[in-house]
Amino acid sequence: MEKTDFLQAAVPTWCPGCGNFLTWQVLAQSLADLQLQPAEVAIAYDIGCSGNMGNFLRTSAFLGLHGRAIPLAVGIKQARPDLTVLAVGGDGGFLAEGTNHFIHAARRNDDITVILINNHLFSLTTGQATPTTPANLPNKTAGLFKQAKVLNAPALALTAGAGFVARAFVGQADYGQILMEAVRHRGFSLVEALSPCVTFDPIYTFAWYRKHIRAVKPAADWKKARQWAEGGDDIIKVGILFKQADKSK
Numbered sequence: 001m002e003k004t005d006f007l008q009a010a011v012p013t014w015c016p017g018c019g020n021f022l023t024w025q026v027l028a029q030s031l032a033d034l035q036l037q038p039a040e041v042a043i044a045y046d047i048g049c050s051g052n053m054g055n056f057l058r059t060s061a062f063l064g065l066h067g068r069a070i071p072l073a074v075g076i077k078q079a080r081p082d083l084t085v086l087a088v089g090g091d092g093g094f095l096a097e098g099t100n101h102f103i104h105a106a107r108r109n110d111d112i113t114v115i116l117i118n119n120h121l122f123s124l125t126t127g128q129a130t131p132t133t134p135a136n137l138p139n140k141t142a143g144l145f146k147q148a149k150v151l152n153a154p155a156l157a158l159t160a161g162a163g164f165v166a167r168a169f170v171g172q173a174d175y176g177q178i179l180m181e182a183v184r185h186r187g188f189s190l191v192e193a194l195s196p197c198v199t200f201d202p203i204y205t206f207a208w209y210r211k212h213i214r215a216v217k218p219a220a221d222w223k224k225a226r227q228w229a230e231g232g233d234d235i236i237k238v239g240i241l242f243k244q245a246d247k248s249k
């Protein structure tokens with residue numbers, strides 16, 4: 001298979017420069033490199049800018065309700081265990097509306113790959129705060145809620161018992177390798193994709209990420225992974241933070 005076999009003819013409607021373009025292209029390439037056929041892959045999409053990817057990737061797809069892509073993916077996998085099943089959505093969909101599904105799919109070790117495209121905002125609805133919005137990021141709901149603690153997707157997945165947890169900046173050279181490893185993993189796998197929203201986020205830009213990410217080597221040490229997930233000092237650890245042997249069998 002070629003990357004183009006996984007791409008629809010439609011031109012994406014994202015803002016020029018949006019990080020979603022990279023996930024779209026890199027995921028298509030990764031699925032082709034995994035030697036999968038488009039019909040062997042089913043992707044459940046959330047509602048949001050990220051979820052619009054369902055219109056531009058050529059696989060079996062289900063564009064569901066906001067916050068519900070993960071249970072859709074779980075249901076697809078249960079009905080068709082032969083398929084490679086992914087859920088693609090935003091930090092709003094997976095960590096606000098659908099947090100419960102995220103936690104329980106990780107806890108149950110459902111055999112799906114979750115690509116959580118973290119742009120720090122509810123972007124399709126023009127930039128309100130989600131549970132991942134840093135306190136310093138201007139947004140349309142600033143002042144309404146105190147962001148006492150932001151949710152950290154890799155840390156939450158680790159706490160819930162996920163066996164494969166990764167974080168990647170969408171512009172890093174090995175993003176595709178990380179996606180491929182996540183899809184290969186049997187059991188629940190998470191890739192938090194750090195993806196700039198060039199329209200509503202003036203701080204966490206491509207340039208910002210290039211200065212602040214540090215790659216780590218894949219580990220099987222849960223405590224270390226938890227530390228890497230939490231980070232600190234404005235340095236964000238990227239790579240496969242945690243990978244344990246297949247628990248799904």
Ligand SMILES: Cc1ncc(C[n+]2csc(CCOP(=O)(O)OP(=O)(O)O)c2C)c(N)n1
Pocket residue numbers: 046047048049050051065066089090091092093094097117119121122123124125130
């Ligand atoms: C149940 C439900 N609640 C709220 C909405 C409104 N809504 C549509 S898109 C969206 C924001 C999506 O944000 P996120 O999941 O972070 O994805 P992004 O657009 O940032 O990629 C919201 C709140 C909805 N469609 N359905």
Ligand code: SF4
Pocket residue numbers: 013014015017018019020049050119123124196197198199200
């Ligand atoms: S609003 Fe942000 S996330 Fe949505 S398409 Fe534009 S740049 Fe991308």
